[in-house]
Amino acid sequence: MPNRTPLGFSRRQVIRGLLATTAFGAVTKLSTGCAPSSDSTGATDEGGSASDEVVVGFIYVGPKDDFGYNQAHAEGAAAMAANVPGIKIVEEANVPETTAVAESMRNMIEIDGAKVLFPTSFGYFDPYILELATEFPEVQFFHAGGLYQEGTHPENVGSYFGYIDEAQYIAGIIAGYASQSGKLGFVAAKPIPQVLRNINAFTLGAKSVNPDITTQVIFTGEWAEPVKEAEATNSMADQGIDVVTCHVDSPKVVMETAEKRGIFSSGYHANQGPLAPEGYLTGAEWDWESIYTSLGEQFVAGETLMAGDIDHILRGGLADNFCKLSDYGPAVSDEAKAAADAALEQLIAGELIIYPGGLKSNSGDVVIPEGEGYKQDNIELEKMDYLIEGVLGSIDG
């Protein structure tokens, strides 16, 4: 039949179908043009529909439920929304550390009307946050990391930072007691100061128990590299290492692999206890809920960085509830618990210095001058670029 197309429809049916599709498309365009979409998010183009609400935007570099870094922030964000009336949260996940985040931030400001942004990944700061902050001086940007410098960076940018290395120090004490081979392992993402602080603090804590203990470091190169993290954990276990911890975005892989190999694990970012029921010792966790809630209350009260109401550099450790320790696992001995609790009390009271004077790096140089040592808020620590004695591995790797 000459009028049949290869699909078996007649010519008339094809034309009708195309016309119908086109009409549908046109109607769609017109209808969405006339009435605002029912899912509008309170954009301020119409003069502030829910104008009492402060829109706070959160941007994550990975998934919100990664059992790690992003999950910790997401839980904090949820707490801010739940505890502070008048806050509206918009979130975007899986935004890489490229110009994509600049676009996300801009969209949140222009389309969603965000007045405060929390771009949570380390690599978002330079140059993306700085550029957007200059462009939108009335929007506040809070970055998790120690990078803000008075006078150099715009007024509407603030840094908040938790001294989670305090928690890692305690975790190191526990690891020191638990390890029988005297070898610890650390799977790290990138050799930035925050990561190096954790490695060093963990090792220092373990060395306070066993001065000959060593920590093998493997850098995977990116925040989320599940295959490399699994390989690294396996090769560490092959080398006789029996306690592993990590500083990657999602410690899930490391914890599960360690459990499979039957070695101990110490968590990070969030509580990974459920993932490794037998081998999980403890973990260094963030506690963003209290910080975010108090910041949220400040936002609703109209306080801003630019006016000086909010500190540009927010810091705190265990004492200020920026971080906490996971519950001790079944394998932690009472002796270890006692030592850890004692050290915890000293840290909170400010009596314990983690980084003592005369500290040497693993290439032999003295990195902290003889004397008192550095307190947690010492600015020198935020430029850390060395691994201490006892850590096997190098930054250039």
Added chain:
Amino acid sequence: MATEALGWWGVPLGILAGTLRGSAPFLFVSLGECLTEKSGKINLGLEGTLLMGAMSAYGVSYLTQDIVGSFWAPWLGVLAAGFGGMVLGVIHGWLAQQPRVNDVAVGIAMIIFGSGLAFFLGKPFIQPQASQLITFNLGAWSSNPAVQSALKVSPLFLMGVAIAPLLHWFFRATRWGLYIRAVGDSPQAAMAMGISTFKVRMFSIVAGSFLAGIGGACLSLYFPGVWTERISSGQGLMAVALVIFARWNPLQCLWASLLFGGAQAIGPAFQSVGIDSYYYLFNAAPYILTLVIMVITCSPQRTLIGAPGALGKEE
């Protein structure tokens, strides 16, 4: 139990362990691609199929682990992975056989679609833990835990090793194998023989995608044993190169998969004993090797020995 560090012995052991772990996905995907290419069609979309398989396996294992127990749940996951692969294979097989449609273009479209679908459906499965496949402890004779762990093989790996010679025999000695080869070498002759090229190619593409889906299951239920969006190291795309490297011979696909899987493990193995430089170049070694071998063995006068005649042509 005292564990002695292996020091330098750790490197070959690490490579061996990495080979046994890492070659399983390569094995299944390359066997699947081999089957497809024998019928004259390239399937570049296996990267998306791999991810779809990994996601389905993990998801189904997680969802059914309370119902059927933690032994059977992963196997259901493996089946689901195969079926997920087959669904994508049907789309690819149908579209790639329309007139004037280019294989490669469909393949790339399927990578985008397949991975998009896998990530989309897989969002709820990132956080939970699914039951993993059992492993056979071939290293039980050793008291060294490193050796024991290195020799923990997955039944999927053994299945893959068994399928390779089976596929080889299939091509050489069965009627359907002959049909596939005929369609791949000379579709006109096959049509003259009364074979439906459409059906035969559809079968090969769907069966190949089934195997590739199982390859994805190896990733999420064996090693590294999680579901995240970054779980693939490009095995799907590399399988195409691997098949050429292996001359479209399933047995050689087996050896090539072991080689590629081992090459992936060299970088981390060296890093654990402190050699960090040239990390990226180590990782690039399999690609450079494939390119070099292709350059040496190809020639413009004759087609690659073993290449199906209709491969790359739009017939």
Added chain:
Amino acid sequence: MAIAQAAPASWLYRWRRPLEAVALPAAALLAAILIFGVFCALAGANPLAVYGSIYKAAFGSWSAWQNTLIRASPLMLTALCTALPARLGLVIIGNEGALVIGGLAAVVAGLQLGTALPAPLTQIAMAIAAIVAGGLWIALAGALRHYRGVNETISSLLLNYIAIALMNHLVEGPMRDVAFVTKPSSAELDPSLLIGNLPGSRIHYGLLYGLIACVIAYVLIQRTTFGFAARTAGGNIRAARIAGLPVGKLTLAVCFLGGSAAGLAGMIEVAAVQKRLNASLVSNYGYAGILVAFVSRHNPLATVLVAILLGGILASGGILQRSHDLPDATVLVFQGIVFLCVLFSDSLYGRLPWFREKPAT
């Protein structure tokens, strides 16, 4: 079966063939939008609202247009890397590798020359370095194809991985700037070397270069003897050889041109956006370029439109997450559906009787 209507005047038929070239992709696009709407509905979102959001984020305001155009400009160039060799019948997917190599060459040139020469000259040197590097990279694949019979699809794919590994190795090793802590990177390019924005907008000049390159490519392919030779050889290699066309030279030339476009895209990315060389350069512009090339049927002018369309789709990923609770992968699914529908529409060319030039009898 008798034809139900009298045959219309014959002049109407002359327009049907060109109309087909527009109507079929447009219909495919509409079909893709429909299918995506069904997908969204199944996922629990309101399809009409989703369409509205995508429109708002992609084309709804000047700021949205800028986002779209910023994303589209590298795509125009990387698409040429597939589109130009495709005219010769070669399927090259090495766009990502050529982009990286081009960016690498540009940064090396920029850092070596520094401020020794006046900035415009240095920028030209960087561009030339990128063009030559990217061009040679893909020309390698072309040469392997012509002289050794190596499948260019596979070889260009492998060259992608090799280029990325090379870049990563250099950036973490010899070229590394240790003062930059965010990620292993090269040193930053001198600010005078950076490509500025079009006045009054956030869009960098790369858009202009992309448009110019596409126009040049179109003229080259459609209006010069070189282009004609390439298209002839693409139609039937044996006939071209018999006719005496220098197929080898054509292969190398076309691959070089395609690679140079992608290399230039790399230079623009580094000089306008990234300002230093690091792993962020690998943002899948290469693979998206392949998509654009195929959807635009390797026509450089259509490439501009398709690049803008894809740029719009990519720019709408964020709003889908924030307003509709759809995960970021939704945009990937949308791209995949569009690509598949357009590929299917390819197979309908010449098969729908309505578009044939003579009435069916």
